[in-house]
Amino acid sequence: MTRPESTGYDYDVVVSGASLAGSAAAILLARRGVRVALLERRSDPDAYKVLCTHSITANAYPVLDELGLVPAIEKAGAVRNEARWYTRWGWIEPKAAPGGPELPYAYNIRRSTLDPMIRSRAGGTPGVDLLLGHQVTGLVREAGRTAGVRASTPQGEREIRARLVVGADGKDSAVAKYAGVPGREYENGRFGYFAHFRDLPLHGGLGHTWFLDPDMAYAFPNEDGVTVIAVLPSKKWLQAFREDLEGSFLAFVRALPEAPPIDSAERITKITGTVNYPLHSRRPTAPGVALIGDAALTGDPLWGVGCGWALESAQWLAEAVAQAAATGRGAPGDLDASLVAYARRHRRRLRGHQYLAADFAKARPFNPLERLMFSAAARDEAVARHMHLFGSRLISPLRFLNPVAVATASAVNLRHRRAAAPPPHAHLSRTEP
Structure with missing residues (x-):
């Protein structure tokens, strides 16, 4: 030119x-x-x-659309990045509301x-x-x-x-x-390693993220039947990974709740990653x-x-x-x-x-507000959908933690505690003295 x-x-x-x-x-x-x-x-x-x-979060779908890349990405076999997230309160599994629109998505590719x-x-x-x-x-x-x-x-x-x-x-x-x-x-208090596996079945065919509080892991299905598995432990585990990367990586994955069956899948890449990603x-x-x-x-x-x-x-x-x-x-x-x-x-x-993100990167346990939102999302579909919007970066932190959302999560957890509590006087004998 x-x-x-x-x-x-x-x-x-x-x-x-x-x-x-x-x-x-x-x-x-x-x-x-x-x-x-x-x-x-x-x-x-x-x-x-x-x-x-x-993985491309749903906030970027309009950009892909403007670029005209959506048909090419889908033709290449990209997987819509629907997901479920493990927490100690159970699985968060965002689903569309009955009769409502499908959840926003982009792609794993x-x-x-x-x-x-x-x-x-x-x-x-x-x-x-x-x-x-x-x-x-x-x-x-x-x-x-x-x-x-x-x-x-x-x-x-x-x-x-x-x-x-x-x-x-x-x-x-x-x-x-x-x-x-x-x-x-x-500073990032975690390090990360990942590998690609072929023909690795995941529950529901969905992506998985494990919040192990404070350790993390994820498994994202991609095109051509390839799944990316990453482990992101806190740095207290770093020495063990340095001494035996392969053994530590595989043991970490095998110990995950509903662990992906990596031993029956084909690993097609080496385990790679970084110990310092600020x-x-x-x-x-x-x-x-x-x-x-x-x-x-x-x-x-x-x-x-x-x-x-x-x-x-x-x-x-x-x-x-x-x-x-x-x-x-x-x-x-x-x-x-x-x-x-x-x-x-x-x-x-x-x-x-x-x-x-910078605060969570300290590899600390969940704070009270995180415990509130994650536990409620595991128990209530509406809160799970709200969390999906935040995880997809379609709403801001202020909107995610707005007073109505926090009050809703509190009410969900209160109902859960009441339902789980034993009935009054259940310890007393039914016979009259």
């Missing part, structure tokens, strides 16, 4: 990172008339992220399928130049703001100028580092820079929210900045104002969720 002479820029926007967030942002921006360079440091168009829950799919869609979108093997090595600075990137490419070093640089390059974002974007890190929160903008996906906010993987938030943040950015970023359409100063709007929306939608 030639440089627009009137602007002095090669592109309107440079996006660093062509996985979920970056590819989605490139597509959505280009459809709105923005010229986009989509950079990916890896040269393989089929490259994908390995360390992932491989492996990144080895999804990443090449969305990257190919981006590369075929008019207005997007997909540049593989391009790794950002620095930023172009001009008049106190970012005006492009320097990149290492198969042909050597290259400078690419743009009105806006988007960091979609993960939790260790080079764009954020070079831009000096401040951030905050939260949560990150960064300011999502700087002059001439926007961050999306894990570059802006890295959540706790046990909640499976990363893919959904990557897609949502890409959509929020495109909606906020497209008018201002497109050549010849935005007035001076409009881009800064649009970045302020994006940052405000990002904080409003995700800050509360991240606050709760």
